Structure formats: C-alpha cells, structure tokens
Amino acid sequence: MEIGIIGSGNIGSALAGYLTALGHQVSIANSRGPESLGEIAAKTGAEATTSVQAASARDLVILAIPQKAMIKLPIDVLAASNAIVLDAGNYYPSRDGKITEIENGLTDSEWTAKVIGHPVIKAFNNIVAPSLAEKAVPTGSSNRIALSVAGDDAEQKQVVIKLIDEIGFDAIDGGLLSESWRQQPGEPAYCQDLNKSKLKAALEEADISKRAENLAAADEMARPYL
Incomplete structure (x- = not known):
C-alpha cells in the first residue's frame, strides 16, 4: 500500500518502521518539515515528506498527532482523499485545550472526522x-497484545485489522466510531497490554457515566508528560 504518516513522534515513527519493513511505500511528515526527519527516515526507511504529500497517500493516511494539531492539517487534501484515514491520537485537555464538542459528548475521533471532512x-x-x-510478535503467539479498531466502515476496519496482525498484534472490532470512547484515556481498555479476550471484556466494562471522570483522572496523571 501507499501509506502516509503525519506525526513523527513515538507512535508515528514506530509505525513507519513496521510498515516499511512489510514492504509498503511509506512517507512520513511532521509540522517541522522534511528536513527535520533525516534520522527517522534513515532508521525506518520511510520517505521524509511534507504534510501535504503524506496526506495525499493513495491507500492509507495515519494521523499520529495531538488533537490540537488537527486543525493545522491540509484539510482540503484529506477531505478529497479516497484513502482510509486512521486517527491514532488521544484527547488530553491539559495539552490540547478544552474542545467543547468533545467535552459535550463527541468522541475525539468523531471530532477529528468533522474537522477534516x-x-x-x-x-x-x-x-x-x-x-x-x-x-x-508473530501470529499465534500466546503473549500477543490486542488493539481495538473502531469506525463506521466495516471494510476499512478489516483492512486495518489485517495490517495490525501483520505488524505483530492481535486486533478486534471495537464497534462504531461513536463507541471509540471505550478505548480512550482513562478507560479499562486504555494502555493495559491486554490479550483479545481481556480487551473485549475491558471494552464492555467501560461505563459511559464515568467517561468524563475517567478522562479527567487520566489527564491529570499524564499532565507531567504532555
């Protein structure tokens, strides 16, 4: 696949290395420009590009950036794209500022979809x-970590689930995008290195009445690192 990654932090860089190793054509961009990506490009094999070029990738565009940076994306390019657009970010109010629509109930990725069209x-x-x-780890390993994939397009989710398996993790269908709060900061499924069955249980355990409380606790815990 032709894949563009916007965001060169730990998540974006790790994905660039995995996906290039799998034989995909990968470009990576950040807000500082391709000249800042020489070391990452050399390490991962991905091509250092601009955000516009990464957003123009034919098959998959991965957004691995803070929520506050979404409004700075090349929105016209993304809105017209035929690619799968994957949001790998999380909303942390202490870093991103209070986003009213998320505070009022939208999941962070529903908000992202609205911003980029x-x-x-x-x-x-x-x-x-x-x-x-x-x-x-390889498919079938007993210690495989599982990841949740949420979204409204079943075919696109299957593409992502297959890609996650090829990278070295199990993946489960996490439901519609409106249910993706279950895998967000503060919830039982968030950053726990769970296997498939335990991840499914954690997603089901999430209580929407505690969503705001759990996010606030996670935000406070993460504040020193953001």
Missing part, C-alpha cells in the same frame, strides 16, 4: 509507545 478509523491509540515499539 473525512471519515476516520480509530486505532493504535490504546497502546503505550514502548509496547508498540517492542512487543510485536
């Missing part, structure tokens, strides 16, 4: 970066 698939957000970088 394109449907999104939510994945790679419920795993900590060191686990993503270090804990990929």
